[in-house]
Amino acid sequence: MAKTHVTMKVNGAEVEGLVEPRTLLVHFIRENLLLTGTHIGCETTHCGACTVDLDGMSVKSCTVFAVQAEGSEITTIEGVANADGSLSALQEGFRMMHGLQCGFCTPGMILRAQRLLQENPRPSEEEIRMGISGNICRCTGYQNIVKAIQYAADKINGVEFKEAAE
Amino acid sequence: MNDLTPTREQRTAALEGMGCKRKRVEDARFTQGKGNYVDDLKLPGMLHGDFVRSPHAHARVKSINSEEALKVPGVLAVITAETLKTVNLAWMPTLAGDVQMVLADGKVLFQNQEVAFVVATDRYAADDGINKVVVEYEPLPVVIDPFKAMDKDAPVLREDLAGKTSGAHGPRKHHNHIFEWTVGDKDLTDAAFRKADVTIKEMISYHRTHPSPLETCQCVCSFDKIRGELSIWGTFQAPHVIRTVVALIAKIPEQKIHVISPDVGGGFGNKVGAYPGYICAAVASIVTGKPVKWVEDRIENLTATSFARDYHMTTEIAATKDGKVTGLRVHVLADHGAFDACADPSKWPAGFFNIVTGSYDFPTAHLSVDGIYTNKAPGGVAYRCSFRVTEAAYCIERGMDILAQKLGMDPAELRLKNFIRKEQFPYHSALGWEYDSGDYHTAMKKMMETVDYAGLRKEQAAQRAAFKRGETREIMGLGVSFFTEIVGAGPSKNCDILGIAMFDSCEIRLHPTGAGIARVGTKSTGQGHETTWAQIIATEIGIPADNIMVEEGNTDTAPYGLGTYGSRSTPVAGAAIAMASRKIKAKAQMIAAYKLEVHEDDLEWDIDGFRVKGLPEKTMSMKDICWAAYNSVPPGMEPGLEAVSYYDPPNMTYPFGAYICVMNIDVDTGVYKIRRFYALDDCGTRINPMIIEGQVHGGLTEAFAIAMGQEIRYDPEGNVVTGSFMDFFMPTAVETPHWETDFTVTPSPHHPIGAKGVGESPNVGGVPAFSNAVNDAFSFLGSTHIQMPHDYWRNWKAAKSLGVFAA
Numbered sequence: 006m007a008k009t010h011v012t013m014k015v016n017g018a019e020v021e022g023l024v025e026p027r028t029l030l031v032h033f034i035r036e037n038l039l040l041t042g043t044h045i046g047c048e049t050t051h052c053g054a055c056t057v058d059l060d061g062m063s064v065k066s067c068t069v070f071a072v073q074a075e076g077s078e079i080t081t082i083e084g085v086a087n088a089d090g091s092l093s094a095l096q097e098g099f100r101m102m103h104g105l106q107c108g109f110c111t112p113g114m115i116l117r118a119q120r121l122l123q124e125n126p127r128p129s130e131e132e133i134r135m136g137i138s139g140n141i142c143r144c145t146g147y148q149n150i151v152k153a154i155q156y157a158a159d160k161i162n163g164v165e166f167k168e169a170a171e
Numbered sequence: 172m173n174d175l176t177p178t179r180e181q182r183t184a185a186l187e188g189m190g191c192k193r194k195r196v197e198d199a200r201f202t203q204g205k206g207n208y209v210d211d212l213k214l215p216g217m218l219h220g221d222f223v224r225s226p227h228a229h230a231r232v233k234s235i236n237s238e239e240a241l242k243v244p245g246v247l248a249v250i251t252a253e254t255l256k257t258v259n260l261a262w263m264p265t266l267a268g269d270v271q272m273v274l275a276d277g278k279v280l281f282q283n284q285e286v287a288f289v290v291a292t293d294r295y296a297a298d299d300g301i302n303k304v305v306v307e308y309e310p311l312p313v314v315i316d317p318f319k320a321m322d323k324d325a326p327v328l329r330e331d332l333a334g335k336t337s338g339a340h341g342p343r344k345h346h347n348h349i350f351e352w353t354v355g356d357k358d359l360t361d362a363a364f365r366k367a368d369v370t371i372k373e374m375i376s377y378h379r380t381h382p383s384p385l386e387t388c389q390c391v392c393s394f395d396k397i398r399g400e401l402s403i404w405g406t407f408q409a410p411h412v413i414r415t416v417v418a419l420i421a422k423i424p425e426q427k428i429h430v431i432s433p434d435v436g437g438g439f440g441n442k443v444g445a446y447p448g449y450i451c452a453a454v455a456s457i458v459t460g461k462p463v464k465w466v467e468d469r470i471e472n473l474t475a476t477s478f479a480r481d482y483h484m485t486t487e488i489a490a491t492k493d494g495k496v497t498g499l500r501v502h503v504l505a506d507h508g509a510f511d512a513c514a515d516p517s518k519w520p521a522g523f524f525n526i527v528t529g530s531y532d533f534p535t536a537h538l539s540v541d542g543i544y545t546n547k548a549p550g551g552v553a554y555r556c557s558f559r560v561t562e563a564a565y566c567i568e569r570g571m572d573i574l575a576q577k578l579g580m581d582p583a584e585l586r587l588k589n590f591i592r593k594e595q596f597p598y599h600s601a602l603g604w605e606y607d608s609g610d611y612h613t614a615m616k617k618m619m620e621t622v623d624y625a626g627l628r629k630e631q632a633a634q635r636a637a638f639k640r641g642e643t644r645e646i647m648g649l650g651v652s653f654f655t656e657i658v659g660a661g662p663s664k665n666c667d668i669l670g671i672a673m674f675d676s677c678e679i680r681l682h683p684t685g686a687g688i689a690r691v692g693t694k695s696t697g698q699g700h701e702t703t704w705a706q707i708i709a710t711e712i713g714i715p716a717d718n719i720m721v722e723e724g725n726t727d728t729a730p731y732g733l734g735t736y737g738s739r740s741t742p743v744a745g746a747a748i749a750m751a752s753r754k755i756k757a758k759a760q761m762i763a764a765y766k767l768e769v770h771e772d773d774l775e776w777d778i779d780g781f782r783v784k785g786l787p788e789k790t791m792s793m794k795d796i797c798w799a800a801y802n803s804v805p806p807g808m809e810p811g812l813e814a815v816s817y818y819d820p821p822n823m824t825y826p827f828g829a830y831i832c833v834m835n836i837d838v839d840t841g842v843y844k845i846r847r848f849y850a851l852d853d854c855g856t857r858i859n860p861m862i863i864e865g866q867v868h869g870g871l872t873e874a875f876a877i878a879m880g881q882e883i884r885y886d887p888e889g890n891v892v893t894g895s896f897m898d899f900f901m902p903t904a905v906e907t908p909h910w911e912t913d914f915t916v917t918p919s920p921h922h923p924i925g926a927k928g929v930g931e932s933p934n935v936g937g938v939p940a941f942s943n944a945v946n947d948a949f950s951f952l953g954s955t956h957i958q959m960p961h962d963y964w965r966n967w968k969a970a971k972s973l974g975v976f977a978a
Contacts, residue, residue, distance in 0.1 A: 006295075025295065027295065028295070032294075035210075035211075036213070039213070040204070041204070041208075041210075041211035042203070042204015042205065042206070043204070044208070044210075044385075044386070044436070045210070046385045046386065046387075046436075046469065047469040047895070047896050048468050048469055048470075049469065049895050049896055049897060051895070051896035051897060051901065052385060052469075052896060052901070054385055081204065082202075082203065082204030083203070083204045085203070085204075086203060092202065092203070096202040096203065099198065099202050100194055100195065100198040100199070100202055101194065103194075103195070103861050103862070103864075103865045105198060105201055105202065106437075106697035106698070106699065106865060106866075106869060107384070107385070107386070107434075107435065107436045107437040107696055107697030108197065108198075108200075108201030108202075108206050108434065108436070108697070109206075109208065109384075109385040109386045109436030109437060110385050111201050111202060112204045115202065133904070134903075134904040134905050134907075135904075135905055137903075137904050138903040138904055138905045139903075140903075140904075141385065141896070141901050141903060142385070142904075143383065143384055143385045143437050143439070143869070143873070143901075144385075144437055144697045144865075144869045145865060145868055145869050145872075146868030146869045146870075146871055146872035146907055146910060147868075147872070147903075147904040147907050148868050148907075148909065148910055149865060149868065150904070151904065
């Protein structure tokens with residue numbers, strides 16, 4: 006199949022590649038760019054393991070063609086840490102609150118949460134739950150993911166995090 | 172001592188040992204996208220394999236034509252059963268003693284069965300190839316309803332078994348019958364029923380569902396022709412077992428097979444079995460001389476690799492009129508699909524379903540299970556439970572509620588009346604188990620007090636009165652569940668897989684600077700073993716957990732283990748870790764005695780080293796002992812500080828718990844609201860409370876999914892109608908309730924650290940709690956039992972059938 010040249014900015018770096026028109030963005034990210042932190046869990050846009058940030062929006066990269074991302078700016082989990090290499094507030098929150106177990110949904114979950122906190126810096130628990138409802142986690146039951154996001158929101162807002170009483 | 176001398180509390184805390192909410196060491200890589208899952212692996216020249224699958228549930232395969240497929244750019248080979256026959260691999264043995272087609276051999280027996288394996292340069296080309304393989308089918312009549320599988324004129328499914336009147340587990344009664352398994356005293360039980368004041372009988376179905384971890388099953392196989400070695404990276408919960416299976420069926424010497432389970436994205440039982448994809452990828456690599464990757468997609472995962480449950484349990488309980496149970500009789504019709512590929516210990520065709528007497532002191536019981544073939548996917552894995560234990564717990568916990576209803580007794584009161592009492596442990600159940608420890612009354616009462624059970628019942632009575640007066644259209648249910656699990660398979664006297672006893676193992680090697688590596692025969696699929704195993708060692712030998720690296724999943728380096736499933740890791744491998752630690756500690760004590768110039772018996776252990784009895788200032792830390800082990804051991808002693816332990820558990824462990832679900836249901840819409848869910852778990856000694864709570868949250872969420880909607884359903888033609896996440900209920904953060912967790916601690920008397928398993932308890936106890944809540948809500952309208960799953964539609968139908976719209 007004839008290939009198309011694409012260029013985009015991924016985690017701040019200009020990248021390019023030759024892809025088939027049908028190549029999914031997630032395959033371009035994983036197999037051409039070798040950024041394997043973005044995962045594939047369902048191929049039907051339900052699970053959110055492939056969530057990346059594309060031009061300021063959370064997208065499921067299993068349902069975007071690489072050619073559709075031409076000229077766009079993309080952030081994957083590999084581009085989430087602070088500039089000095091330390092964990093971002095969200096990454097730290099997931100660790101501190103035990104917001105992950107097998108780790109497979111975690112990159113998509115963190116990318117989605119990062120966009121959520123940009124859209125709504127002080128979300129309620131209900132808003133967090135709704136905000137991550139496009140991302141499935143099979144291990145944690147979400148409760149600690151919610152806490153992880155609250156932890157990160159408080160840290161970003163400079164507020165002391167108080168764990169919700171059980 | 173001066174101000175800088177750490178206190179005993181500080182020294183203990185510095186170890187981050189057992190009981191501490193240690194943060195996970197795995198998280199650094201997982202939160203930064205640096206996990207190493209199978210599909211992340213990319214080897215030079217690697218090819219991709221993918222399956223042509225059957226659209227039919229039952230059909231004869233008349234022909235397979237690969238001619239056009241082989242013309243597709245990038246397609247290198249199309250493997251069929253005929254190809255596999257040349258290496259004697261068209262069929263493979265199953266863990267349950269049956270055989271299973273790797274690729275369709277003459278016919279197909281379930282929808283999406285593997286028919287041909289297309290090997291290509293990339294996954295897109297493989298898909299193009301699949302579309303060009305032409306398969307000619309002749310559809311055959313199907314068997315979907317398990318209750319019709321043994322009809323006299325039912326279609327013959329397994330022609331390969333023609334004339335075989337017995338299988339791996341005894342006689343077969345019918346051409347679609349696999350086995351009959353019976354346990355218990357039939358005569359005594361029948362007599363108990365004849366004498367009973369009260370009996371109940373109900374057919375309780377536990378529907379077919381699927382574990383569906385977020386990462387599907389996948390592998391990369393790479394055969395090195397020159398060395399004659401096969402390397403397999405795969406999503407395996409039991410890598411050593413896979414190595415042995417490959418050695419047995421592919422006839423490759425076992426030392427030349429390297430099985431590696433890298434990071435695994437959830438298992439829940441799905442990744443215990445051996446699947447056609449693994450065999451085909453291995454054969455393809457041998458044929459092409461290149462590494463071959465196989466990655467299942469979600470639809471394939473849901474429809475082809477290892478379903479769970481599908482048990483239809485006719486449940487009878489006999490009791491006195493004041494509510495004392497006197498007998499239990501259960502018959503199970505077990506739908507195993509097209510091949511008996513159940514992942515149970517070899518001698519247990521229905522797993523440990525004979526735990527079905529649950530937490531109650533039944534004087535007698537009888538159980539029979541008939542396994543049957545249907546035109547559905549093979550499997551029967553333990554989806555986040557020990558082998559068939561969640562089916563058993565559901566059976567007895569629904570049964571007890573139905574009995575309570577018939578007696579007009581409160582379900583909690585009925586349970587309290589029939590619990591095995593604390594002083595009865597170790598307790599011998601009527602169906603053959605020896606329960607190690609328990610304190611059921613304490614757990615149940617703690618649950619009832621915490622949630623104000625009496626208050627909830629009062630509120631329910633008021634709600635029901637208001638409903639009858641027409642003031643509300645909501646009904647309220649309390650779902651009580653008290654489960655006893657049986658985990659930690661298992662003692663070699665009764666547990667093996669393909670003849671290998673179900674021990675587990677640990678090797679610890681300490682380094683001169685007071686650090687070390689522990690290699691364990693289990694494989695974490697999210698449970699956090701790298702964190703918790705180090706905590707056991709920290710407490711046992713006084714080396715900080717941070718200084719212990721834990722490694723699992725590489726069969727070349729890890730001692731042989733039977734893997735992670737059935738909550739066996741802590742009961743079996745956890746014990747091996749403690750025992751290996753104690754071997755090290757014994758040698759360390761000799762070294763310390765030599766260095767301190769005292770007799771060994773004059774030393775006592777103190778947190779992180781030894782001290783001389785009566786001379787607390789005279790000490791030697793484990794860190795210093797590690798150094799000494801490499802330069803000044805006593806004369807005649809070998810240098811070094813390492814140990815291996817293979818632990819054959821003397822018994823299973825029996826975790827238990829008291830759960831309650833408070834639910835409201837709107838009868839006009841069937842929409843339910845989980846108002847409260849409280850889970851008290853007793854898993855004995857608690858290694859890491861943070862991880863335990865996380866496991867309970869996750870298991871409850873899976874229980875919630877299963878009870879309230881998650882189902883693999885077939886239409887009458889055998890088409891899977893719930894084959895993607897669109898139709899197969901996967902709760903998101905929005906539907907998932909808030910979980911309250913609690914605990915009691917009743918250590919296991921036979922486990923070295925007193926620990927029991929916990930990861931699966933919430934699924935085992937959770938499902939009956941949800942289902943009992945729904946059934947309890949409807950009970951005052953005259954309903955006895957409503958089958959799961961309890962989605963809105965079925966709740967609405969239940970309400971309709973009970974006449975609540977009549978007024």
